[in-house]
Amino acid sequence: MTVRARQQSDGVADGVTDATIDMSRLMRPRSVAIVGISPEPSSAGFLALRNLQEFGYRGTIHLVSRNQTQVAGRPCVRSIDDLPEGVDAALLFIPRVAIEEAVAACARRGIGGVVVFAAGFGEAGGEWQAAQDRIAAQARAAGIALCGPNCLGLVDFVHDIPLTFSRQTTRRENVAAGVAVIAQSGGLAAVIRLALGAKGIAVTCTVSTGNEAVLGLEDYAAYLLEDEATKVVVAFAEQVRRPQAFLAMAARARALGKPVVLLMSGRSAAARESAKSHTGALAGDYAVIETLLRHESVILVETLEELIDVAELTLRFPSAPTKGVAVVTDSGAVKGMTLDYCDALGLDLPPLPSALAATIQAELPDFVRASNPLDLTAQVITHPEIFGRTIKPLIADDSYGSLLLAVIIGEVSDYAIPKGKACLAALIGSRKPAIIGLLGDEVNVPASIITDARAAGIPFFRSPERALRALARLTAYGRSLQRAQIRRAPAAIAAPPLAGRGTLTEHASKATIAKLGIPVPKGGMARDLAGAKAIAAAIGFPVALKLQAAALPHKSDAGAVLLGIADEGALAQGWDKLMQIAARHAGLVVDGVLVEAMARPGLEMIVGARRDRDWGPVALVGLGGIWTEALHDVRVLPIGLPADEIADEIGKLKGAALLRGIRGAAARDTAALAETVERIGALMAARPQISEIDLNPVMVYGAGEGVLALDALIVADESD
Secondary structure (H helix, E strand, O other): OEEEOOOEEOOEEOOOOOOEEEOHHHHOOOEEEEEOOOOOOOOHHHHHHHHHHHOOOOOEEEEEOOOOOEEOOEEEEOOHHHOOOOOOEEEEOOOHHHHHHHHHHHHHOOOOEEEEOOOOOHHHOHHHHHHHHHHHHHHHHHOOEEEOOOOOEEEEOOOOEEEOOOOOOOOOOOOOOEEEEEEOOHHHHHHHHHHHHHOOOOEEEEEEOOOOOOOOHHHHHHHHHOOOOEEEEEEEEOOOOOHHHHHHHHHHHHHHOOOEEEEEOOOOOOOOOOOOOHHHHHOOHHHHHHHHHHHOOOEEEOOHHHHHHHHHHHHHOOOOOOOOEEEEEOOHHHHHHHHHHHHHHOOOOOOOOHHHHHHHHOOOOOOOOOOOOEEOOOHHHHOOHHHHHHHHHHHHOOOOOEEEEEEOOOOOOOOHHHHHHHHHHHHOOOOOOEEEEEOOOOOOOOHHHHHHHHHOOOOEEOOHHHHHHHHHHHHHHHHHHHHHHHOOOOOOOOOOOOOOOEEOOHHHHHHHHHHOOOOOOOEEEEOOHHHHHHHHHHHOOOEEEEEEOOOOOOOHHHOOEEEEEOOHHHHHHHHHHHHHHHHHOOOOOOOEEEEEEOOOOOEEEEEEEEEEOOOEEEEEEEEOOOHHHHHOOEEEEEOOOOHHHHHHHHOOOOOHHHHHOOOOOOOEOHHHHHHHHHHHHHHHHHOOOEEEEEEEEEEEOEOOOOEEEOOEEEEEOOOO
């Protein structure tokens, strides 16, 4: 695979040069040079050589040493410049002070890939960040695929190419299909690989990306996705340095039908201080990332356990489920716990169809009712055949996308092995995800049960909760793929030009959204009291008065919004009050006073959008008014969703019942609210200078009665 080499700015790749990088020279080198080899068996260079030898690396190995003429019976040259022209990859086991010159020498000799293991570059800051930037520039200019610095290298288990000094004790023979592991942490890459190996999951390749001076996580993932043996990409990231390239990679993965499972730290990061609106604060950095990644069907997990568990399920079951789970147990207590846990996970437990319920009921005691979850009771101890008689029809029924057997196999005893074998026999051959979640945590289980489960490809979890978490992720992924396949294009909406730049006043913001077709209250801008009276007379009392100044985006906090002005006398008093407020703000430039008709009551919602400087724009919808900051009940959505999908997302709000109507209240116009979100998204897409939009509150009326944006704020760049 060939990628474009990128310019570097503040440590973030964002442009292109004319040079290209052929990643295959790093990922599948036909020749490798170990620079800085030592005869000391514990030295990093010697360990790298031993890895290559033990893997049976079929390419040519070159050794470079200033002090040795041979190591382990192999000849050494004194410098990189003494290497043959065009060695594919060089492993640099030299001090960081020598790295810059070494990369320059690699460029002179036409070396295509370099692994820089040395630490203390970008992570050290200051002069060493500058050194890393110079090294990256050298590599890009020469078309060198550079891994690191501050990394542990990479291992290709399919083609037997270990480019690392880390001891590789789990080499796998004949890896035909498996998981690629990519991590910015070398230690975590090893942990994930070992954990997957313990579950019997083949790993095709591991990459420790380190500081990503040239190649980033998204580059390795894009390369490995095209590899026939790699069926799943599992990744850990502290930061995605090139978000748009990562999203493009994710879209390619979705097109190929290859899951990307990502664990990303930084969920607790606060929203940027520069946010001027409620939307900017609510749609924080991680919320934006999460929204856009899930839209591209990336499986975003929250723990290392989930990363490993979901990786196993995605590899073992390439067709992700889109329907709910059937749960079978032999514990009545677990049945109740499962109902609670699945509700919290958002994993549905479809009821048994009547015909299926009758089939299963025939296998149960009279005092047990067939249901989902299904409790088989303690009868399975003496009659383990009940597992097959009930589980087989459940798996075959189209109402369910997966099945979990939450079972008490028990410690080694006379009945543990027969019971365990009956469980496995009931699950073998299922095309759906059918897994075992053992009750009892680390209770001693007959080794043959675990061995047989692995051999049969049946995931074996040490807790039902872990299994259900993984199934919830897998099911959400399947539904995401399904939505992407049937997604219709959003409505064509002509976006108007902005009525100004910088922080627009409410009046200017409303002038813009009104041209989008979003309803706003009747009214106008008054420059003096006479003008205010004229507007009020035209629209009718009562009215609202709102001081308009770009430097005063949160007018209510300053007392600059007066509601329910009933007549001309109250209007004059209100005008004087607003002018006094303006006078207290030194240097405040007042555009005028917005005079608007008072709106009738409705359900207050918030609609907004935010443009992340790296990841791009997202939209937001949720409960508005005073509830916005108190409850944070919002949905962050990608730009470009059609109104019907937006309406589905609105239905997932905690306060969605208010829209549907409760305690006799009429249902609200969710369709009009969804169309408002769609239109705001269209404006963000068409006007890249907009950084934030905030409509709060948007009054939502009864079904078919529409919405009304009572307040609006648009923040745009000062210049193109």
